[in-house]
Structure formats: structure tokens, C-alpha cells
Amino acid sequence: xxxxxxxxxxxxxxxxxxxxxxxxxxxxxxxxxxxxxxxxxxxxxxxxxxxxxxxxxxxxxxxxxxxxxxxxxxxxxxxxxxxxxxxxxxxxxxxxxxxxxxxxxxxxxxxxxxxxxxxxxxxxxxxxxxxxxxxxxxxxxxxxxxxxxxxxxxxxxxxxxxxxxxxxxxxxxxxxxxxxxxxxxxxxxxxxxxxxxxxxxxxxxxxxxxxxxxxxxxxxxxxxxxxxxxxxxxxxxxxxxxxxxxxxxxxxxxxxxxxxxxxxxxxxxxxxxxxxxxxxxxxxxxxxxxxxxxxxxxxxxxxxxxxxxxxxxxxxxxxxxxxxxxxxxxxxxxxxxxxxxxxxxxxxxxxxxxxxxxxxxxxxx
Amino acid sequence: xxxxxxxxxxxxxxxxxxxxxxxxxxxxxxxxxxxxxxxxxxxxxxxxxxxxxxxxxxxxxxxxxxxxxxxxxxxxxxxxxxxxxxxxxxxxxxxxxxxxxxxxxxxxxxxxxxxxxxxxxxxxxxxxxxxxxxxxxxxxxxxxxxxxxxxxxxxxxxxxxxxxxxxxxxxxxxxxxxxxxxxxxxxxxxxxxxxxxxxxxxxxxxxxxxxxxxxxxxxxxxxxxxxxxxxxxxxxxxxxxxxxxxxxxxxxxxxxxxxxxxxxxxxxxxxxxxxxxxxxxxxxxxxxxxxxxxxxxxxxxxxxxxxxxxxxxxxxxxxxxxxxxxxxxxxxxxxxxxxxxxxxxxxxxxxxxxxxxxxxxxxxxxxxxxxxxxxxxxxxxxxxxxxxxxxxxxxxxxxxxxxxxxxxxxxxxx
Ligand SMILES: Cc1cc2nc3c(=O)[nH]c(=O)nc-3n(C[C@H](O)[C@H](O)[C@H](O)COP(=O)(O)OP(=O)(O)OC[C@H]3O[C@@H](n4cnc5c(N)ncnc54)[C@H](O)[C@@H]3O)c2cc1C
Numbered sequence: 001x002x003x004x005x006x007x008x009x010x011x012x013x014x015x016x017x018x019x020x021x022x023x024x025x026x027x028x029x030x031x032x033x034x035x036x037x038x039x040x041x042x043x044x045x046x047x048x049x050x051x052x053x054x055x056x057x058x059x060x061x062x063x064x065x066x067x068x069x070x071x072x073x074x075x076x077x078x079x080x081x082x083x084x085x086x087x088x089x090x091x092x093x094x095x096x097x098x099x100x101x102x103x104x105x106x107x108x109x110x111x112x113x114x115x116x117x118x119x120x121x122x123x124x125x126x127x128x129x130x131x132x133x134x135x136x137x138x139x140x141x142x143x144x145x146x147x148x149x150x151x152x153x154x155x156x157x158x159x160x161x162x163x164x165x166x167x168x169x170x171x172x173x174x175x176x177x178x179x180x181x182x183x184x185x186x187x188x189x190x191x192x193x194x195x196x197x198x199x200x201x202x203x204x205x206x207x208x209x210x211x212x213x214x215x216x217x218x219x220x221x222x223x224x225x226x227x228x229x230x231x232x233x234x235x236x237x238x239x240x241x242x243x244x245x246x247x248x249x250x251x252x253x254x255x256x257x258x259x260x261x262x263x264x265x266x267x268x269x270x271x272x273x274x275x276x277x278x279x280x281x282x283x284x285x286x287x288x289x290x291x292x293x294x295x296x297x298x299x300x301x302x303x304x305x306x307x308x309x310x311x312x313x314x315x316x317x318x319x320x321x322x323x324x325x326x327x328x329x330x331x332x333x334x335x336x337x338x339x340x341x342x343x344x345x346x347x348x349x350x351x352x353x354x355x356x357x358x359x360x361x362x363x364x365x
Numbered sequence: 366x367x368x369x370x371x372x373x374x375x376x377x378x379x380x381x382x383x384x385x386x387x388x389x390x391x392x393x394x395x396x397x398x399x400x401x402x403x404x405x406x407x408x409x410x411x412x413x414x415x416x417x418x419x420x421x422x423x424x425x426x427x428x429x430x431x432x433x434x435x436x437x438x439x440x441x442x443x444x445x446x447x448x449x450x451x452x453x454x455x456x457x458x459x460x461x462x463x464x465x466x467x468x469x470x471x472x473x474x475x476x477x478x479x480x481x482x483x484x485x486x487x488x489x490x491x492x493x494x495x496x497x498x499x500x501x502x503x504x505x506x507x508x509x510x511x512x513x514x515x516x517x518x519x520x521x522x523x524x525x526x527x528x529x530x531x532x533x534x535x536x537x538x539x540x541x542x543x544x545x546x547x548x549x550x551x552x553x554x555x556x557x558x559x560x561x562x563x564x565x566x567x568x569x570x571x572x573x574x575x576x577x578x579x580x581x582x583x584x585x586x587x588x589x590x591x592x593x594x595x596x597x598x599x600x601x602x603x604x605x606x607x608x609x610x611x612x613x614x615x616x617x618x619x620x621x622x623x624x625x626x627x628x629x630x631x632x633x634x635x636x637x638x639x640x641x642x643x644x645x646x647x648x649x650x651x652x653x654x655x656x657x658x659x660x661x662x663x664x665x666x667x668x669x670x671x672x673x674x675x676x677x678x679x680x681x682x683x684x685x686x687x688x689x690x691x692x693x694x695x696x697x698x699x700x701x702x703x704x705x706x707x708x709x710x711x712x713x714x715x716x717x718x719x720x721x722x723x724x725x726x727x728x729x730x731x732x733x734x735x736x737x738x739x740x741x742x743x744x745x746x747x748x749x750x751x752x753x754x755x756x757x758x759x760x761x762x763x764x765x766x767x768x769x770x771x772x773x774x775x776x777x778x779x
Binding site: 002003004006070256259263264265271272282283285303309351363 | 366367368369370371451642645646654656657659662663665666667669670671673674675677678680681683684687688691693694695696699702703756758759760762763764766767768769770771772773
């Protein structure tokens with residue numbers, strides 16, 4: 001029995017973390033956020049791709065690494081802690097899982113090796129399957145897609161998109177196909193991109209096994225939620241570390257502020273609530289990789305919901321520990337605050353996933 | 366990550382499950398008041414329909430099977446097995462699953478026995494361990510004093526060695542179960558010249574020694590959970606000291622961490638969560654089941670998230686015991702803080718969702734769960750304070766866990 005990340009998982013985690021520490025400093029993130037850092041962004045993305053994150057969830061027979069979701073969790077933690085400004089959850093987790101579970105043999109052969117070879121990249125839009133806002137939603141008929149999809153993940157500069165209709169059918173379109181309009185959404189989090197996609201008679205193919213079977217879409221959502229939990233976990237860890245470090249340096253009343261109990265207790269509360277979240281997220285991923293669906297789905301919902309609540313508290317308290325400095329753009333703490341805030345709402349905000357968890361357990365009749 | 370215990374444990378698991386099926390839903394006859402609190406807190410099932418066994422007899426059965434006191438040597442009344450954390454886990458898991466009453470806990474079993482195993486003389490081990498394991502000798506912990514609570518090391522109860530006996534004078538307070546106990550393990554200042562921490566000794570005191578006066582203190586649950594204990598020339602033999610003179614602080618601290626973990630057992634919390642879920646399916650408002658009320662349900666699910674997180678944390682701690690060298694960071698240190706707050710919140714939710722009915726208590730004919738929701742809600746506020754207050758826990762986490770600076774020392778006014 002061993003409960004924790006393997007050496008291999010820890011090592012890719014460390015690589016990503018180190019790479020971001022060196023190459024994605026707050027100044028660089030700020031340039032990217034302000035739209036002045038395309039080259040920096042490309043370099044960071046290339047550097048991390050060199051670590052093979054695009055291959056993780058592609059099965060070996062399709063030239064990938066065939067690793068489990070826990071591997072991707074290890075990476076996501078580091079992306080969160082270093083607010084990695086790169087596509088991941090959509091392109092390299094949800095997309096390969098969707099194709100692998102939902103695709104026909106031909107579809108798998110067509111797409112998976114190319115993901116592993118970094119020849120193509122996917123964006124993923126499944127918000128309407130979780131809960132449609134406004135009039136969003138897409139319709140598939142006669143191999144054409146029409147409609148509107150919101151908060152599509154990792155769509156910027158993608159080659160293809162996987163979009164879900166409200167009932168969990170998954171469809172592949174070419175991002176540059178005729179009839180596709182992509183509008184970049186302006187969210188609080190500028191470290192990643194989110195798009196509105198408008199579709200008018202766009203050529204599309206359905207991932208064959210998702211026809212009348214929403215179980216695959218659910219599995220893809222489970223994985224996405226666990227990865228977002230891990231991203232939030234990493235971002236929270238970074239915020240606690242920053243607060244503790246700052247409290248040991250900053251002096252007021254001739255004392256380091258970290259010697260004030262009000263400050264110490266805020267830090268202890270953050271650390272105490274965060275510590276069990278590692279275990280919860282890892283267990284969710286492990287159970288996704290090994291167990292039957294029901295318990296892993298409950299854990300996926302509950303890690304998404306629980307870590308979102310803990311992280312909301314952390315993002316507030318860690319900012320407070322920094323005083324006025326915490327509120328500035330200069331320090332850039334807000335990039336973590338916003339990343340946590342965005343993860344919370346995507347693929348099901350806490351109340352929504354808790355309601356799903358209740359349904360799973362047969363609580364509400 | 367690998368959560369399998371391995372096939373070498375299959376036979377053992379079968380054996381435990383067979384036993385658990387036999388005693389599923391069993392109750393411990395309330396042969397003594399002192400066990401009442403223990404059962405409510407350890408999440409033991411109430412109003413169940415299984416067998417009924419006396420407490421001492423139950424302890425004996427569990428020891429013989431190796432389901433309790435597993436790694437305590439046979440000559441001291443234990444099972445005498447190799448320490449095997451996985452087996453302990455299998456036992457705990459199966460007992461919870463089949464609602465088999467847990468072995469007794471309490472300060473004697475959880476604190477004094479490990480202390481004696483580490484520090485006691487051969488005579489002390491022979492004399493006390495077996496009867497403690499069987500629940501025949503109940504112990505109380507005499508640490509806190511009126512002026513020595515969080516600042517325990519400032520305690521003033523005095524012990525002087527006179528003609529081969531310790532003569533003890535002073536007062537303890539908040540002493541849980543003193544009124545039912547045969548023995549007390551007590552911290553006493555025996556070296557008045559030494560520094561604060563180096564002047565304390567750990568002494569075992571029979572509670573029927575002349576000069577001891579016990580005054581029960583009613584706590585907010587309206588049970589007399591703890592007591593004041595006064596010592597007026599209480600005389601016990603010199604050999605009742607555990608460890609050397611002035612070593613009492615180290616002796617006491619070597620098992621304090623143990624107490625803190627056991628104050629918030631995640632298995633008991635999970636049992637209570639399941640009981641709460643059942644309650645919400647049974648109770649109604651305007652004919653609707655409480656679990657069908659969205660706001661109640663959401664609070665339940667929030668608590669379930671926390672329970673799953675502490676459960677996962679305890680699995681990780683288990684893993685660290687099996688795999689030496691595994692770093693679990695603050696995983697152990699946070700248990701008391703997080704676990705007691707969670708349990709208090711969980712019990713409080715049951716009261717909230719029952720509304721007016723949630724206020725019923727004690728023997729009211731309409732009270733739910735035998736009054737255990739209010740009782741445990743309040744009792745866990747006590748545990749938030751006891752065993753090192755949760756503010757002290759936060760000091761420990763921030764200073765020892767996060768390496769933050771200590772409080773500057775205040776100049777003592779003279
Ligand atoms: C249910 C229960 C059972 C108990 N059983 C026993 C027992 O069997 N044997 C025994 O010896 N004792 C027992 N105790 C006593 C318990 O250990 C003490 O109550 C506890 O250590 C706190 O001490 P105090 O009550 O003197 O509070 P105080 O130390 O006076 O604390 C009062 C408040 O001040 C805060 N405070 C104090 N110092 C600090 C600091 N340095 N930093 C921040 N805040 C601080 C505390 O957190 C608390 O909020 C029990 C207590 C309870 C509630």
C-alpha cells in the first residue's frame with residue numbers, strides 16, 4: 001500500500017514547477033496577460049511540451065505515454081502553482097480521453113497519434129452539458145453543427161474542437177472550418193483563454209460511441225474536474241507559501257508580522273484546510289484510474305467542490321497577509337486569486353457539483 | 366499510488382469479517398456509567414439489534430482475537446502480535462462497516478499504556494497494563510490546574526519526597542472521569558529549584574488514597590464530565606514515579622501527539638455522517654424529507670467533502686507509517702484542529718436541519734438519537750478546547766509546521 005505520488009510523477013511535477021519558476025515569472029505573466037507576450041508565451045508552451053505533457057493521456061498503441069490521470073494531476077498541480085499560461089486541461093486531458101473513450105478505431109487512429117506527436121491540438125467545449133447559460137447550446141443534424149458554445153477551453157490557436165451538446169454527444173470540428181466564429185472571452189483570469197464559439201452549418205463528425213450514450217461525456221467531465229481541482233490545489237499551495245514567506249520578511253512594530261498571532265493563525269488555518277486536499281484530489285484521480293465509476297465520480301465532484309471552497313478562503317486570507325501589497329498588480333498575487341476564482345466556476349461551480357454528488361448517491365428524489 | 370493491502374492480507378481480512386458478521390450491531394451492556402461517554406464519542410451504534418456483551422468481557426474477546434491491544438506483549442495482557450498497521454486498519458475498517466462496537470479507549474488505554482510501555486519499570490508494566498486493557502482500572506489524567514491550562518508547564522501542585530513516599534499537595538482541574546477512576550497519572554512539581562519544564566515529575570496516584578477530594582464539575586452538556594481534584598498530604602510510594610525525577614514533561618509529551626490524533630478519529634466521523642444521512646432521509650418538514658430540501662442537502666454535501674478529505678488524509682498518514690521516509694508534510698499536525706472542528710460542524714448541522722426538534726435534549730420523549738446530536742455538538746466544543754486548544758494547535762502548525770517566528774517573550778513584571 002502506498003498513498004501518494006510515485007517518483008516518476010513527482011519528478012515530472014518538479015520539472016514543470018522548475019521550468020515555470022525560471023521562465024514564467026510574474027513579470028512575464030504580466031506581459032502575457034497584457035497581450036504583449038506572445039513570444040514569451042510560445043517559449044513557455046514549447047518548453048513544457050518538451051516535457052511531453054501532450055503525450056500523457058494518449059495510449060501507448062497510439063504513440064502516447066499511456067499514463068493515468070494521477071500523472072496529469074501531478075502536472076496540473078505545478079501548472080496551478082506556477083500559473084502556467086498554457087493550454088492543458090482541454091487539449092491534453094479532456095480531448096485525448098474523449099477521443100479514446102468515444103472515438104471509433106478510425107477516429108482514434110486519426111487523431112490520437114497526432115496529439116502525441118504534437119501535430120494537432122484540440123480545444124474542448126462542454127459547458128452546456130454541465131449547465132447551459134443564456135441560450136447557449138449546439139445542435140447536430142445531417143453532419144452539420146449549429147449553435148453556440150460558451151467557455152470553450154484551450155480553443156485559441158487550436159486545430160480542432162471537441163464540443164458537446166446538452167445531452168452529451170461529442171462532436172469534432174475543424175477550428176478553422178467555414179461557419180466557425182471564435183470570440184475570445186474577457187475573463188478575470190488572463191493566464192488561460194476561454195472562447196465563445198458560434199457555429200453555422202459547420203461540418204462535424206460525432207465521436208461514434210457518444211451517440212445516445214452520455215456516459216463518455218460524464219467521464220470526460222470527471223477527468224476535467226479532477227484536473228481543475230489539482231490546478232487549484234497548486235495555486236493554493238503557492239498562495240500559502242507566498243503568505244508565509246512574506247510574513248517572515250515584512251516588519252511592523254519592530255517585529256516580523258509573522259510573529260503576530262493574527263497572522264500566524266491565518267496561515268495555520270490556510271495550511272490546515274489545504275493539507276487534506278492533496279489526499280482528496282490524489283484519491284479522486286487514483287480512483288478514476290482504477291475503480292468503478294460511481295465512487296470515482298463522487299470523489300471527482302467532491303474534490304472539485306471542496307477544494308474550490310478551501311481555495312476561496314485561501315485566496316482571500318493569503319491576500320490579506322500581504323497587506324496593501326497583496327492588492328497590487330506589482331506583486332501579482334491576484335493572478336493566483338483569479339486562477340482559483342476561474343477554476344471554481346468552470347465545469348460546474350461548487351453548488352452544481354454538490355447537487356450532482358447528491359443525485360449520484362440517490363439523495364434527492 | 367496503490368491502495369491494495371496485498372493478497373497476504375486476504376485471509377486475515379476474511380477472519381476479521383467473519384468475526385464482525387457474528388457481532389454485527391452488538392451493544393455493550395451499560396454495566397457502568399463511565400463507558401457511556403466513550404460509546405457516544407467513538408461513534409458506536411446506538412439502539413441496534415445485535416448481541417449484548419459486558420465491557421470487560423468484550424475487551425477480553427477482542428484481545429484474544431488480536432483485534433485490540435494487538436502489539437502489546439502477552440506478558441502484559443496484550444495479544445502479543447507484531448505491530449502491523451495494515452492489520453489494524455483492516456480491523457478498524459471492518460468494525461465500522463459491520464457496526465461492531467469498538468474496543469474501549471480513554472486516557473488509560475490511549476495514553477497511560479503507551480507511556481508505561483515506553484517509560485515504565487517492569488513492575489509498573491506488570492501491575493497496571495493488563496487491568497487497564499480489560500477496562501478494570503480506569504485512569505484519569507491530572508495535568509491541568511486552575512492557573513496552568515494552555516501554559517501547562519507552569520503547574521504548581523507540589524510533591525515532596527519524605528521517608529520514601531511522595532507527599533502531594535495542590536489542586537488539579539478539568540480532570541475527566543476522575544469520579545469513576547481507580548488511578549490518576551499526574552504531573553507534579555517535585556524540583557522547585559529547577560527551570561519550569563525540568564521541575565516536573567510523572568506520578569501514579571491511586572484515587573482512594575486518603576487526602577484526595579473529588580468535586581465533580583458539571584459541564585455544558587449537563588453531565589459531570591470532569592472534576593476538580595484536591596490533594597491534601599496525599600502520600601504514595603516513591604516507586605510510583607514514571608521516568609526519573611524532573612523527567613515528567615518528557616514522559617507526558619511522548620504520548621500527547623497520540624491523544625491529539627485520537628480526539629478526532631475519522632472513522633467515527635464517517636459513522637456519524639452516515640447516521641446524519643439516515644436522519645435526513647427519515648425526518649420531514651411539511652411532509653418533505655429533509656434531504657429533499659436543497660439548502661440542507663447542500664450543507665450535507667459540503668460536510669461530506671470535508672469528511673472525504675480527512676479520510677483521504679488519514680490514508681496518507683497510514684501510508685507514511687508503512688513506508689518509512691514518506692513525507693506527509695503537515696498531515697499529522699493538523700488532525701486535531703481540522704477533525705474536532707469538522708465533527709462539531711457535523712453534529713451542529715443535524716441540529717439545524719431538525720429546527721425546533723433539534724433543541725430537544727436528554728430524556729424528552731421526542732428527542733432524536735437519544736439526545737446524542739446536542740450532546741456531541743457540545744462535547745466537541747469541549748474537545749476544541751481540551752487536549753491543547755485549537756488556538757494552541759494553530760500556534761504549533763504555524764511555528765513548527767510553517768516555521769513562522771515565535772511570539773516575542775513578554776518581560777515578566779516584578
Ligand atoms: C472536555 C474537556 C476535558 C478535559 N479533560 C482534561 C483532563 O482529563 N485532564 C486534564 O489535565 N485537563 C483536561 N482538560 C483541560 C484542558 O487541557 C484545558 O482546558 C486546556 O488546555 C486549556 O486550558 P484552560 O482551560 O486553562 O484555558 P486557557 O489556557 O486559559 O485558555 C483560554 C483562551 O486563551 C487562549 N490562549 C491561551 N494561551 C494562548 C496562546 N499562547 N496563544 C493563543 N491563545 C492562547 C486559549 O486558546 C483559549 O481560547 C479538559 C478540558 C476540556 C474542555
